[in-house]
Amino acid sequence: MSELIIAVRSLTRSYEMGAEVVHALRGVDLEIRRNEYVAIMGPSGSGKSTLMNMIGCLDTPSSGEYWLNGQEVSRMADDALARVRNKEIGFVFQTFNLLPRATALHNVELPLVYAGVSARDRRGRAEEALARVGLTDRMHHRPNELSGGQRQRVAIARALVNRPSILLADEPTGNLDSTTSEEIMRVFAGLHREGQTVVMVTHEPDIAAHAARAVVLRDGRVASDVRSQPLAA
Amino acid sequence: MPIWEAVTMALRTIRAQKLKSFFSLIGVLIGVMFLIAVVSIVQGMNVYMEDQFANRLIGLNTFQLRQRSNFVMGNVTREQWLAWQRRPRITYADADYIKARVTTPATFAMYCSDRMALSYNGKTAKDIELVGTEATYFQIKNYEVVNGRAFTAQEVRAGQTVVVLGDLVAEKLFPGLDPVGRNVTIAGLPYRIIGVVARQGNLFGLSMDKFAVMPYTAPARRYICPINILDQLEIQTAGPTQMQAAMAEVEALMRARRGLKPAQENNFHLQTAEGALEGWKKISRILFMALPGLVAISLVVGGIVIMNIMLMAVSERTREIGIRKALGAKRRDILAQFIVESATLSTVGAALGIGFGITLAFIVRAVSPLPAAVAPWSIGVGVFLGVFVGMVAGVYPASRASRLDPIVALRAE
Numbered sequence: 001m002s003e004l005i006i007a008v009r010s011l012t013r014s015y016e017m018g019a020e021v022v023h024a025l026r027g028v029d030l031e032i033r034r035n036e037y038v039a040i041m042g043p044s045g046s047g048k049s050t051l052m053n054m055i056g057c058l059d060t061p062s063s064g065e066y067w068l069n070g071q072e073v074s075r076m077a078d079d080a081l082a083r084v085r086n087k088e089i090g091f092v093f094q095t096f097n098l099l100p101r102a103t104a105l106h107n108v109e110l111p112l113v114y115a116g117v118s119a120r121d122r123r124g125r126a127e128e129a130l131a132r133v134g135l136t137d138r139m140h141h142r143p144n145e146l147s148g149g150q151r152q153r154v155a156i157a158r159a160l161v162n163r164p165s166i167l168l169a170d171e172p173t174g175n176l177d178s179t180t181s182e183e184i185m186r187v188f189a190g191l192h193r194e195g196q197t198v199v200m201v202t203h204e205p206d207i208a209a210h211a212a213r214a215v216v217l218r219d220g221r222v223a224s225d226v227r228s229q230p231l232a233a
Numbered sequence: 234m235p236i237w238e239a240v241t242m243a244l245r246t247i248r249a250q251k252l253k254s255f256f257s258l259i260g261v262l263i264g265v266m267f268l269i270a271v272v273s274i275v276q277g278m279n280v281y282m283e284d285q286f287a288n289r290l291i292g293l294n295t296f297q298l299r300q301r302s303n304f305v306m307g308n309v310t311r312e313q314w315l316a317w318q319r320r321p322r323i324t325y326a327d328a329d330y331i332k333a334r335v336t337t338p339a340t341f342a343m344y345c346s347d348r349m350a351l352s353y354n355g356k357t358a359k360d361i362e363l364v365g366t367e368a369t370y371f372q373i374k375n376y377e378v379v380n381g382r383a384f385t386a387q388e389v390r391a392g393q394t395v396v397v398l399g400d401l402v403a404e405k406l407f408p409g410l411d412p413v414g415r416n417v418t419i420a421g422l423p424y425r426i427i428g429v430v431a432r433q434g435n436l437f438g439l440s441m442d443k444f445a446v447m448p449y450t451a452p453a454r455r456y457i458c459p460i461n462i463l464d465q466l467e468i469q470t471a472g473p474t475q476m477q478a479a480m481a482e483v484e485a486l487m488r489a490r491r492g493l494k495p496a497q498e499n500n501f502h503l504q505t506a507e508g509a510l511e512g513w514k515k516i517s518r519i520l521f522m523a524l525p526g527l528v529a530i531s532l533v534v535g536g537i538v539i540m541n542i543m544l545m546a547v548s549e550r551t552r553e554i555g556i557r558k559a560l561g562a563k564r565r566d567i568l569a570q571f572i573v574e575s576a577t578l579s580t581v582g583a584a585l586g587i588g589f590g591i592t593l594a595f596i597v598r599a600v601s602p603l604p605a606a607v608a609p610w611s612i613g614v615g616v617f618l619g620v621f622v623g624m625v626a627g628v629y630p631a632s633r634a635s636r637l638d639p640i641v642a643l644r645a646e
Binding site for chain 2: 059078079086091097114158
């Protein structure tokens, strides 16, 4: 077995909503190894978004441990978390979340800006990442000049540009038609083949079927964890 | 994140929203424009007053012994005015007394004048400043006689009916003719024109060429001054230190001559260019004192506007902040981004203000005689204020932005 990238132990997260306490996660244990392709599934309210925020270091747990690539991130402060998000995690969102006024190239450069990479190196690396997702000829377009599939590919290029440990996708095909969804899934499969660890949150079984492993959450706990042969993309 | 990155980002945002940005920085723009324009105009005014007004009206290194000051700006009480009126006047004997006793090398000219009419061949020039004086007057006033000659000490002693005309008077009475050698009528008597003084130009829009100079001994003297009385004794020295020395001497001599006790005030006045400028200096001091207040008010207003614009920007761009945080922006990156953006906005405003201020100064220079020159320090202060106001205005919005929870921010519309 290859090394552990993600190790989550007895993770809980509760929120106070007025007088009520909502337990979004009630003790999750999860291990993900390098170059796995995992789909996290579950109905709404199952805690999958909360878990994704935890894995993405956007949120910290109420209790339990989270180790990412050998570092315990569950106890980290804001700035340290920002550094981990920058270096270890590549986000792909349902709504793409590109900066509307910036070109594709500039959007892809953004993580490198926060990593402190010099302007010249940034440009080269961003061009390379855009080439990987087949958008070399769209580099200088703004998001509103691109189709949904192209926007999501810009977002993938941005997620990859800092060579993260995990590619973390939240409903990556939620805003795309089925043809474009297949196209994005092919990109993910390609990246997985090249050795990228991919964690994808989705509620669509046919999208989850592209992954080699499906973790299903229910009521804040892992209900099932099934490994299968991924669909040939 | 490097500063330059943030500045480029801010400039891109400003470019994307030109009109909105312009309105948001108009307060700073006006404040800085005001600063540049007022400083340059007031300083131009200072230069003008010193170079032109005082030195041309009184003469370089020159002072005048008078009954009272003839440059009064500001309020004078009625009592003060009456006290001045009661002072003894300067007499021929006073002038002779001073001339004989001052040891500092100096040139003296007795002087009296009034408005008179000059006529030639049916034409009349009214309201001409007729000056009765000595031959040395031309030197003291730095009058260059371009046509003909000045009168001599001999002519003064003899009380000759000769006159030297100002340029405008010659032009008015003798259009197309050479006035030298012709006779002009003053107070019923013919005076021989012996010279014309070079054009002196305007001061505050008033011509400095409407004068005629004759010996103080000439018959028309009784129309411009009472007998044996002078308006002033002009005293010119070689330099500022000599002038101080001569003034001290004249003061002591006059006090002694009039028998003033140590506790008594002078009952005469020593008029200097400096003294003539006192009223103006007071005005310019007040302007310079009021200026920071006026500039501060516009900058405070400008700063508040910018702060509001930045608060709006933060709430409009909440999702952008969320994205940036998800991609690894630390709190201080977001803080720096918005402070730099605010400072850039405000500095652009200041730069425009400097541009408008300089333009205003140039317009003033073009349409008025004021040599309104832009003071380099005021540009420096303008830039500094722009950066400073922007940074201060940006702190609160930026800290709000930096404290946003990335999860909440990412969900924002």
